[in-house]
Amino acid sequence: MTELSSTLDVVPSARGARLRAHADAVFEQVSPYSGFGFRHHCRRLFRFATMLLERDGLRLDYDVAYMIAMWHDLGILSERDEGHHYLQRSVALFERETRDLNLGETPPQILRECILYNHRLMPVPNLSPVAECFRRAVLMEHSRGFCRFGLDRASVAKVFEEYPRGNFDRVLLDFAFRTLRREPLSLVTGIFFGLGHTPIAERGTP
Numbered sequence: 001m002t003e004l005s006s007t008l009d010v011v012p013s014a015r016g017a018r019l020r021a022h023a024d025a026v027f028e029q030v031s032p033y034s035g036f037g038f039r040h041h042c043r044r045l046f047r048f049a050t051m052l053l054e055r056d057g058l059r060l061d062y063d064v065a066y067m068i069a070m071w072h073d074l075g076i077l078s079e080r081d082e083g084h085h086y087l088q089r090s091v092a093l094f095e096r097e098t099r100d101l102n103l104g105e106t107p108p109q110i111l112r113e114c115i116l117y118n119h120r121l122m123p124v125p126n127l128s129p130v131a132e133c134f135r136r137a138v139l140m141e142h143s144r145g146f147c148r149f150g151l152d153r154a155s156v157a158k159v160f161e162e163y164p165r166g167n168f169d170r171v172l173l174d175f176a177f178r179t180l181r182r183e184p185l186s187l188v189t190g191i192f193f194g195l196g197h198t199p200i201a202e203r204g205t206p
């Protein structure tokens, strides 16, 4: 892991700046929403995930983490990507948009897990510790900081202050309508609870 910045406050390397600019460009291209609510949601997620990674001493290229955070919900909106549910489509979008990029040393399967399992409400057996940070970051975000997984209350509150919520509640309502219309059952079986889907099965490990 080289030339990495841990937060948006630090100027990233040239490579990092390119990855983040690409992440932002794809986000703007796919997101139909005006206002900053959705963008700030993704940036809070990035901050929480990197705070947890840092606290736990885990290695992940933070510029790649930024891409994951900015695109983790785009499967709900993308018309180009395929999958049984929106998280699979977010993975498809991630893989399509990073096909020609150097994503560093983290195995692709771990990057997939970061997207595929971040909306699980309960701990996922055998999930990689890096992907667990994204799952916890989502819980921190949606509990508005009630869940902090041992992180300092003031640091978490500061992230919510730096990235105000804006119109994100309206965006969430639209997410719910889109998902209920397109894939109502997968919400239960594939996304929040993931019955029958585990990282072990994904990896093909016995």
Ligand SMILES: [Fe+2]
Pocket (backbone or CB within 6 Å): 041, 072, 073
């Ligand atoms: Fe999200």
